[in-house]
Amino acid sequence: MTVVFNERESCAACPIRHRAVCARCDTDELALLEAIKTYTTYSAGQAIIWRGDELVYCSSVVNGIAALSRTLEDGRTQMVGLLLPSDFIGRPGREHVDFDVTAVTDLTLCRFERRAFEKLIEQVPHISHRIMEMALDELNAAREWMVLLGRKTAREKIATFIEMIVRRDSVPLQTNSHHVLPLTREEIANLLGLTLETVSRQLSAMKRDGIISFSDRRSFSVTDFDALYRATGDDSDGGMIV
Amino acid sequence: MTVVFNERESCAACPIRHRAVCARCDTDELALLEAIKTYTTYSAGQAIIWRGDELVYCSSVVNGIAALSRTLEDGRTQMVGLLLPSDFIGRPGREHVDFDVTAVTDLTLCRFERRAFEKLIEQVPHISHRIMEMALDELNAAREWMVLLGRKTAREKIATFIEMIVRRDSVPLQTNSHHVLPLTREEIANLLGLTLETVSRQLSAMKRDGIISFSDRRSFSVTDFDALYRATGDDSDGGMIV
DNA sequence: CAGAGTTCTTGACTTGGATCAAGGATGCGC
DNA sequence: GCGCATCCTTGATCCAAGTCAAGAACTCTG
Numbered sequence: 224m225t226v227v228f229n230e231r232e233s234c235a236a237c238p239i240r241h242r243a244v245c246a247r248c249d250t251d252e253l254a255l256l257e258a259i260k261t262y263t264t265y266s267a268g269q270a271i272i273w274r275g276d277e278l279v280y281c282s283s284v285v286n287g288i289a290a291l292s293r294t295l296e297d298g299r300t301q302m303v304g305l306l307l308p309s310d311f312i313g314r315p316g317r318e319h320v321d322f323d324v325t326a327v328t329d330l331t332l333c334r335f336e337r338r339a340f341e342k343l344i345e346q347v348p349h350i351s352h353r354i355m356e357m358a359l360d361e362l363n364a365a366r367e368w369m370v371l372l373g374r375k376t377a378r379e380k381i382a383t384f385i386e387m388i389v390r391r392d393s394v395p396l397q398t399n400s401h402h403v404l405p406l407t408r409e410e411i412a413n414l415l416g417l418t419l420e421t422v423s424r425q426l427s428a429m430k431r432d433g434i435i436s437f438s439d440r441r442s443f444s445v446t447d448f449d450a451l452y453r454a455t456g457d458d459s460d461g462g463m464i465v
Numbered sequence: 466m467t468v469v470f471n472e473r474e475s476c477a478a479c480p481i482r483h484r485a486v487c488a489r490c491d492t493d494e495l496a497l498l499e500a501i502k503t504y505t506t507y508s509a510g511q512a513i514i515w516r517g518d519e520l521v522y523c524s525s526v527v528n529g530i531a532a533l534s535r536t537l538e539d540g541r542t543q544m545v546g547l548l549l550p551s552d553f554i555g556r557p558g559r560e561h562v563d564f565d566v567t568a569v570t571d572l573t574l575c576r577f578e579r580r581a582f583e584k585l586i587e588q589v590p591h592i593s594h595r596i597m598e599m600a601l602d603e604l605n606a607a608r609e610w611m612v613l614l615g616r617k618t619a620r621e622k623i624a625t626f627i628e629m630i631v632r633r634d635s636v637p638l639q640t641n642s643h644h645v646l647p648l649t650r651e652e653i654a655n656l657l658g659l660t661l662e663t664v665s666r667q668l669s670a671m672k673r674d675g676i677i678s679f680s681d682r683r684s685f686s687v688t689d690f691d692a693l694y695r696a697t698g699d700d701s702d703g704g705m706i707v
Numbered sequence: 708c709a710g711a712g713t714t715c716t717t718g719a720c721t722t723g724g725a726t727c728a729a730g731g732a733t734g735c736g737c
Numbered sequence: 738g739c740g741c742a743t744c745c746t747t748g749a750t751c752c753a754a755g756t757c758a759a760g761a762a763c764t765c766t767g
Contacts (some may be wrong), residue, residue, distance in 0.1 A: 253678035264477050293612045296700050301615040303608035312598030314601050321605055355593045363563055365607040366545035372536045372542040372614035373658030377754065408715060416615030421754060423716055440715065441761075458538050483720055619724065650745060665746055681731080681747065 229256075237333070242309035243283040244357070247349035255347065259339045265326035271312075274322045280334045281313030288329030288405055291322040292413065302414040304365065311357055315341045328405060356451065372416045375456050380415040382454035383423040385435060389445055404441045429454070479575070484551035485525040488600070489591035501581045501676050507568035508687065513554075518562045522576045523555030530647055531574030533564040534655065544656040546607065549633075553599055557583045570647060592684065613656045623667040623695035624659040627677060631687055648682045671696070 234240060235250075236256045245256055262285070265271055269287065272278075287305040303322060306312060312324060315337065335343075344351045371383055390404050404411070408426075412419040431434050434450045437443045445451055476482060477492075478498045487498055488550060504527070509511055514520075531548040550552060556568060558577065561616055577585075586593045613625055634644050646653070652666075654661040671677050676692045679685045691705065 265598055283596060291608065294700070295612070295616060297698075299520055301612045303611045305681065316598060316601075322608060351594040351597045352586070355600060356558060358597060358604055359558075362600055362604050363556070366533070366535075367562060367603060367610065369545045370537070370543040370608065374537060374541045374612055380496070389536035390684075391515045407713095409507065418755060419715080420717085420756080423714095424754095427716070438576055452657070456537055458536070460579075609721080649743095660725060661745080662747085666724090669746070 237285070239285055239309040239333075243333075244350055244353050244385050246285075247353045248347065249349070251349050252349055255343055256335070256350075259343070261334050263332050263334055265330045265332070266354065267326055267328050267330075269326045269330075271324040271326060271330075271332075274278060274320055274323050278313055278317055278320050278337055281311070281315060281337050281340045282313070282332040282334040284308050284310045285331040287395055288327040289330055290325050290327050290369035290410070290414075292325065293322055300413050301416060302363070304368075304408070310361075312389075313337065313353065315344055318376050327410065354373070358383075366421075375424050377417055377421050378454060379410075380417060380430070381422065381429065382434075382451055383457070384415060385429070385443075385445070386451055386455055389451075401438070401442060401444050404443065428441050476502075479527070481525060481527055481551040481575075484574055485575070486501070486553055486592055486595050487525075488525060489595045490589065491591070494589050494591055497585055501577050501585070503576050504587070505574050505576055507572045509568055509570050509572075510571075511568045511572075513566040513568060513572075513574075514562050514704050515565050518561055520559055520562050520579055521583045523579050524574040524576040526552045526554070528571040531572055532567050532569050532652070532656075534567065535564050542655050543658060544652070547611075547656070552603075553596065555579065557586055557596075559589075569652065576693070601608070606690050619657075619659055619663050619667050620670070620696060621698035622659060623664065623671065624625070624693055625699070626653065626657060626674075627671070628684075628693055628697050631693075643680070643684060645684050646685065650653040 234245065234253050239245075245253060248256065263282075265287075266271075274293065286308050288312075289312070290302050291304040291306065292300050294300040305327070306324075314321070322375045332459070341453055344354075371380055373432070377381065388404065393400050405416065408419040408422045411417075412422045415422070425448050426435075426437075430437060432446045432450070434445070435443045435452065436446050476487065477487075477627050478497050482488070486497060490498065505524075506527045507529075514536065521656070526548050531552075532544050533546040533548065534542055534544045536542040547569070548566075554574070556563070586596075612662045613622055615626065630644055630646065636640055648656065649661075651661045653659075654664045659665070668677075668679075669691075672679060674692070676687070676689045676696065678688050
């Protein structure tokens with residue numbers, strides 16, 4: 224299991240030191256961030272902020288998973304992103320929050336008061352440069368997800384999601400290693416733009432087809448990686464290029 | 466109509482001077498960009514770059530509209546963004562292009578050789594800071610679009626699209642001002658994750674319902690703005706906050 | 708380990724949007 | 738201003754995924 228980061232440790236020992244907004248900072252710059260940081264923890268399922276709230280803090284995910292989502296008037300909800308360790312929450316320069324943020328698992332955030340953080344960004348180009356890189360990467364990921372939401376079938380969506388989980392856990396890919404679904408069926412549905420029944424049916428179908436097998440409802444392994452990849456509907460060229 | 470920017474004019478006279486990647490630059494910094502810029506033009510329908518191509522240039526749209534899109538193996542295509550004047554194309558730090566880029570209308574780009582541009586970014590924090598802002602805004606827009614693609618009905622998608630066009634053209638909003646659809650029915654379909662037949666039917670339905678009226682196939686005005694807004698399916702609170 | 712609340716699965720039925728098909732409008736080149 | 742290509746509209750039919758419903762499998766609490 225993940226070792227929980229001890230809050231008292233310095234930034235130098237932080238598990239996301241080399242991937243988060245601080246990645247490009249040298250020791251002096253890190254000290255400036257360290258001076259204004261605080262940690263907060265949330266337990267699984269807890270709401271963190273709501274759309275429309277005043278944006279008081281910008282944060283990095285230290286460990287755990289959070290979700291960004293939007294709910295329409297009648298209750299339809301769409302997740303627009305999963306936030307993993309090192310991912311950034313908040314938009315420096317904005318007064319209000321644009322999406323609901325929820326803790327999917329138990330979660331630790333490294334938090335900066337927004338105004339102070341904005342001042343720091345002006346002084347420390349390494350921070351804005353890093354946020355630029357991260358935002359451009361996120362933008363790419365969001366656009367890939369738009370293709371999934373707009374054009375893929377339920378089967379392709381599920382296959383893409385499974386493949387994403389597997390790729391995230393283990394490079395290089397190997398058959399039969401064990402993976403955990405971090406989300407409930409309903410959360411998967413909200414991420415993929417489906418209903419929970421369709422998610423359940425497609426997972427059962429992929430099990431029946433010998434592509435994946437479940438040890439319990441949340442744990443699976445891939446039994447036919449080729450078939451999984453073919454089921455994603457992705458263009459075979461481009462997939463390799465990245 | 467839009468006045469076409471004369472290439473020979475300096476950056477100081479550029480129509481996107483205060484909105485593009487150079488927006489935060491002072492006169493000296495602008496000179497550095499000016500030294501490496503070149504202009505290129507494309508005519509409507511022309512392909513600019515393809516996914517997988519080597520990323521040689523980063524560019525800003527000076528005038529016209531470009532589209533970012535991705536096509537799956539079997540030909541299904543999804544637009545993942547419209548690029549309007551001042552929008553940025555390319556990802557400094559990446560070797561390859563991630564999405565196809567096409568000129569939707571006649572188009573002028575202000576272009577920088579990628580390597581040189583990356584060096585400049587390291588020297589001039591105002592540029593990376595501006596790209597950070599722009600990328601975070603784009604990310605928000607992409608996420609809003611994900612909600613549309615994942616959860617909205619055909620009618621809501623079309624209403625949201627129309628409302629977007631109208632808002633873009635004219636603030637404040639007024640009934641009966643004239644607007645132009647910059648895209649064909651098929652392009653609208655690819656942007657909204659629909660088929661061209663469904664787009665056509667929904668536009669006809671909105672005409673029948675007295676929400677919009679067409680003077681020709683590409684030009685319309687809004688006859689019932691309230692009904693249009695209600696048809697978007699958007700949450701009434703949040704919509705106002707932004 | 709009993710009972711209550713989740714979460715998940717599966718079946719039966721419905722439906723919104725896709726697909727297939729035909730014809731009309733518009734624009735462009737010669 | 739005729740011929741051809743593109744773009745758009747409308748109708749008929751189909752099907753993937755949504756909805757509604759019931760019950761099974763977990764899991765948490767006392």
